[in-house]
Amino acid sequence: MQQCDTPRQLYDNPVNQFVAGFIGSPAMNLQTVPLTEGGARLAGTVIPLPLAVRTAAGQAGLRELVLGIRPEHLHLADGAGEIKGEVLLVEELGADALLHVRLAESGNQVIARAEGRRPPAPGQDVTFLHVQPDDVAFDPATGARIAG
Numbered sequence: 001m002q003q004c005d006t007p008r009q010l011y012d013n014p015v016n017q018f019v020a021g022f023i024g025s026p027a028m029n030l031q032t033v034p035l036t037e038g039g040a041r042l043a044g045t046v047i048p049l050p051l052a053v054r055t056a057a058g059q060a061g062l063r064e065l066v067l068g069i070r071p072e073h074l075h076l077a078d079g080a081g082e083i084k085g086e087v088l089l090v091e092e093l094g095a096d097a098l099l100h101v102r103l104a105e106s107g108n109q110v111i112a113r114a115e116g117r118r119p120p121a122p123g124q125d126v127t128f129l130h131v132q133p134d135d136v137a138f139d140p141a142t143g144a145r146i147a148g
Contacts, residue, residue, distance in 0.1 A: 013136075017143035020068045020136060026098060029069040029110040032140055040067055040137070043103040045082040047131050056146045057137070065146060066138040067131070071098065074112035074128045076120070081127025085110070087120050101126060 003015045007023070014020035020028045033040040035057055039048045047067065049057075057065055074083070084104040091098040097119035099112045112128065120126050137146045 014068075015145055017066060017068070017138045017145075020138070020145075024070065026071050026111045026113075029071065029074075030138070031067045031069065031103075031106075031108055031110065032064055033067050034064045035062060040065060042067060042106075042131070043083045043085060043108075044105040045084075049137065053137050053146050060139065060146075062139065062146075064140055066140050066143075068136040068138060069110065069131050071111045071113040073131060074101075074110065076112070076114055077127045077129045081129045083128040083131070085126055085128075087122050087124045087126055089122055090119050092116060092119065099126070 003010060003019045010019055010023045014023070017030060021030055031042060033042050033047075035054075036046050038054070039046045041047075085101040087099050088102055088109065089100040091100070093116060095116050097114045097116040099114050099119060101110050101112055102108070103110060114120070138144065139146055
């Protein structure tokens, strides 16, 4: 037993990386990223992190963390977004489409949920606006959520 709570609480406030990746479909994207001043670096962009997370990571002596990003928190932009990548695969599900995207710089893959009527095509470059501030961070050694 990792965490006992309501499904909503498990989804919104996982206590560790295992719970975060276990609940939700598709699963939360878990990306190991280096810490930088003010945030974490993902696909060539600094993602702002709450001060409490930065402070806790600093006190733990972390140089990197695992950033948890739900697929629905990656919002497609019209070329002016912060996070860049290339669409590898599109799963058309009707109202939604799941985009499997290789991120610029790191080459890591993420899954993003997009509007299903006009999704980008495989091979197309895409950008995402930002990562929502309610996304979570985990200690890469222990998997525990970093308080914030």
